[in-house]
Amino acid sequence: MCTPTRIIADIFTPFQDYVNSEQETREEIRKIMKDIEKPLREIITILQVIHHAKDIEQVHAAILNARKTFEEVRKGYDMLEKTVPPGQYYRYNDHWRFATQRLCSLAALIVFLEKGILISKDTTASILGVDNKSNIHLDLEDFLMGLLNLASELARYAVNSVTLGDYQKPLQISNFVAQLNAGFRLLNLKNDSLRKRFDALKYDVKKIEEVVYDLSIRGFGQNQAPSTSSEVTVAE
């Protein structure tokens, strides 16, 4: 019961306490995010090698290295699991949404480089170390956003692999991204950020197609392996 004189004590003081404890949690999360963003940057740097490595061994080494660095990411998410209160994932997820999206696209890139297949959401969750946790999980929209980011990276990869003399890679990428595109078309997207990001996918598709076109009209990459790489399969 609040009469005028009790307003401060009964209403605003408890609210200030509530705000303070929320700020504390956010501060802790911010600290943990630094521990996640550091390996994130490292993985990005490590994988950039695909754009200039002539030697396939170099790429393999980079993938192994990146996989190892993901260990640190998993440690970070373990900490996050302890900090985020149960049932409040979406109260605080602004802090890790962006990093998680980036990590999803990196995990997807690794799996694509290894096997040429599209990563599944469960595999992504286990690479990031957010599976089997009660307070945090992998948000579907963050995962999908990661896949869209992957397409942009692959568009660049297609261009650069031609420069490096690999004329098969763009065909594989084209096939992969076309299927990804077909998949995204099945989704009923609302007018949100995911939708906007998806609308930009067509530019990546177009870029890749132009590379493939340039190769086709010159007859490059036609004889070596006529469309054996056409079936893209899914992990597990």
Add this chain to the structure above:
Amino acid sequence: MSKAKTRNKRSKFAVGDKAKETIENLTEDNPVLLMFKEYTRTLDEKHDRYERIVKLGRDITIESKRIIFLLHSTNADLESKRMQVVEEAEKRLKTVIDTNLKAIAFELKDQDSYQYHKAYTCGLQEFIEASTFCSYVKEEYVKDWNTMNSLLQYKTEEGEEFALVFPQVDYILGLGDFTGELMRRCLNTLGVGNVGECFKLCNFVRHINTGFLGLMAPGYKELSRKAYVLRQSLEKMELVCYNIQIRGSEIPKHMLLSVIESSDLNENDDEGFY
């Protein structure tokens, strides 16, 4: 159309051929498509739930505004009439708690409520506004967050307990809106010449304003917007009190309002009623 065809024939290749070919070769059991069908289900479920909650929230907003309008009719009337109106308002508020708010709580029973918080925050705030206004009109006090929160605990028929997640910030924002109603009430009571009530209302809002000023809450943009509106309402009310004090003896009381209105104040830019 025909032009494009001939060009295709001549050059044999075209941009996008490869993608077209891939898509044409896709079958129903393509693993990528199967995966995405699964995602579609999850995504649709989320969007549908969100929309259902938005609808429920909108109903709460409308009903709350009507209740507030009803409560405004008390200022001029007799004591018995006032209690009658308050009773009706309380009954309708109870209905909102037991139907719409319960329905939202039920939708969110096994969900992370914060994911859907945006869908019902407006309705909830409006409800807080109506509810605090009602208790103020009745007994000149407002319920604190704990009391309000305890109203939003429910049980299923099987006895399973569930509650609507009610962030304290929604309560404070609702309280901010509520001061707008007090200002309106202040002007209305002045219109009927109830001067004592004006001072009382002004004093009450002053305390709430003090509370808002003392808050340190970075990151809540809404809060500072509410505090700004609150300050304007308060200044309006303080001007009313000032005028009563200074000209109270010059003009009949029921004419004070027109004097005040003409002396300043582009009247209520607050949101209207339904």
